[in-house]
Every structure is written in C-alpha cells, then in structure tokens.
Amino acid sequence: MKKKKRLAVALDFTTIEEAEKFLYNIEDKDIIIKIGYSLFIKYGTDITDFVKNRGFDLFLDLKLHDIPNTVYNGVKAALYTGADYLTIHTLGGIKMLEKAVEAKKDSDLKLLGVTILTSHDEKYLDYIGSKYSIKELALKLSKNAVNIGIDGIVCSAEEVKQIKEDIKKEFIAVVPGIRTEKIEGDDQKRVLTPEEAINLGADIIVVGRPIIKAKDPNKKIKEIKERIN
Numbered sequence: 190m191k192k193k194k195r196l197a198v199a200l201d202f203t204t205i206e207e208a209e210k211f212l213y214n215i216e217d218k219d220i221i222i223k224i225g226y227s228l229f230i231k232y233g234t235d236i237t238d239f240v241k242n243r244g245f246d247l248f249l250d251l252k253l254h255d256i257p258n259t260v261y262n263g264v265k266a267a268l269y270t271g272a273d274y275l276t277i278h279t280l281g282g283i284k285m286l287e288k289a290v291e292a293k294k295d296s297d298l299k300l301l302g303v304t305i306l307t308s309h310d311e312k313y314l315d316y317i318g319s320k321y322s323i324k325e326l327a328l329k330l331s332k333n334a335v336n337i338g339i340d341g342i343v344c345s346a347e348e349v350k351q352i353k354e355d356i357k358k359e360f361i362a363v364v365p366g367i368r369t370e371k372i373e374g375d376d377q378k379r380v381l382t383p384e385e386a387i388n389l390g391a392d393i394i395v396v397g398r399p400i401i402k403a404k405d406p407n408k409k410i411k412e413i414k415e416r417i418n
C-alpha cells in the first residue's frame with residue numbers, strides 16, 4: 190500500500206524561478222507540494238505541471254468561495270491541472286459544497302474544506318457575528334462538509350482533536366499554522382508544533398515559511414519528518 194504523505198510544503202513564492210530553484214534542490218520526494226494563488230494566478234499550469242513532472246503530489250490551494258455554479262466550474266477546471274488536493278471554503282455553504290462534490294465526481298481529486306483560517310482568533314467571531322466559539326464553528330463546518338462528501342477539512346491544531354473524535358466518517362484532517370520556532374510579526378494566530386498537530390489527529394500538516402525560509406530547507410524537512418514519525 191502507498192505510504193501516506195504527512196507533510197505538505199507551502200511553496201509560497203511569488204516567482205516561478207524561485208519555486209523551481211527551491212524544488213530542484215529538494216531531495217525528499219515523499220512530500221506534498223502546495224501551490225497557492227500567488228504562483229497559480231501568474232503562471233497557471235506552468236507551475237502545476239512543473240510540480241507534477243518532478244514527481245510530487247500536488248495540493249492546489251485556491252480556497253474557492255463563490256456561488257455554486259461558479260465553484261462547480263472552478264472545480265471542473267482544477268481537474269485539468271492533475272491536482273491531488275484542492276481547497277474550497279466551507280463557509281461557502283451547503284449548495285456550494287454539494288456542487289463542488291458533484292464537479293469532482295469519480296476523479297481522484299480530494300476536496301479539502303477550509304473551516305476557520307488559522308490566522309483568525311476569537312475577534313473574527315465578532316466580525317462575522319457568530320454565536321459559536323472557533324472550536325464549535327470549525328466542528329460544525331467540518332461536519333457539514335464531510336457529510337456532503339468533502340474528502341477532508343483544514344483546521345488548526347487547536348480544533349483537530351475534537352473534530353476527529355466527533356466525526357465518525359473517514360476524512361483527511363489537514364493542519365496549517367505549524368511552527369518549529371517563533372516567527373517575528375507572525376500573521377498566524379492558532380499555531381502548534383508539528384508533533385503536537387500530529388498527536389492531536391492531523392493527517393497532513395502544512396508548513397510554509399519555516400521550511401521555505403530556512404537556511405537549509407532539506408535539513409528542516411528532515412527535522413520535521415523525524416518529529417512527526
């Protein structure tokens with residue numbers, strides 16, 4: 190059986206040259222590469238093809254959030270990239286999620302429903318007028334998404350344990366907001382370490398800056414993998 194990859198590296202560069210240079214130097218192929226829209230908007234399938242052709246699993250992070258018909262077409266379009274994973278916002282609502290599931294149909298694409306971004310803290314609840322706590326809201330959104338047929342959810346390590354315990358159906362729990370040390374002026378609010386996230390139930394952790402800005406990214410990948418295995 191194919192070994193499950195537990196580390197997704199967020200390739201949050203702004204030019205394809207930086208991304209290519211980074212990937213040429215990466216020794217470990219046993220990782221997932223996440224491409225967000227900073228690269229995808231500019232380079233489209235040039236960047237996704239590059240990731241696939243180098244043998245990495247492709248995590249396309251477009252966080253779709255729109256009317257159902259537009260998201261349906263967006264998911265259909267994403268299928269052409271050969272992505273293994275694609276993010277959509279669970280806050281987009283039930284109809285939108287249903288259309289996303291319909292669009293991916295029998296393909297191998299795994300849809301990941303983002304719950305509450307790891308850069309938010311409780312202040313966000315006031316902003317959206319939620320009567321729920323972040324934990325409650327993330328759980329509610331995850332349950333809806335998984336019931337509709339979304340393959341996985343994205344949440345912080347703070348919520349993942351309860352979400353894993355409360356949802357009986359099988360799904361993938363993806364956890365960003367991972368830190369090995371403090372980053373000055375960090376925009377992330379709900380963060381934990383790689384091993385904490387995995388011990389709390391994450392199936393995949395997403396790590397960006399701690400790896401791509403490391404002096405030696407290969408060493409950092411190795412260190413994180415040792416910490417989660």
Ligand SMILES: O=C(O)c1cc(=O)[nH]c(=O)n1[C@@H]1O[C@H](COP(=O)(O)O)[C@@H](O)[C@H]1O
Pocket residue numbers: 199201225250252276303305306307308343344365366367377395396397398399
């Ligand atoms: O969907 C995501 O990947 C995502 C969801 C979320 O709640 N928080 C979050 O940080 N992410 C992404 O995960 C990556 C985290 O990067 P670092 O904060 O640099 O480790 C970024 O590419 C974010 O866009």
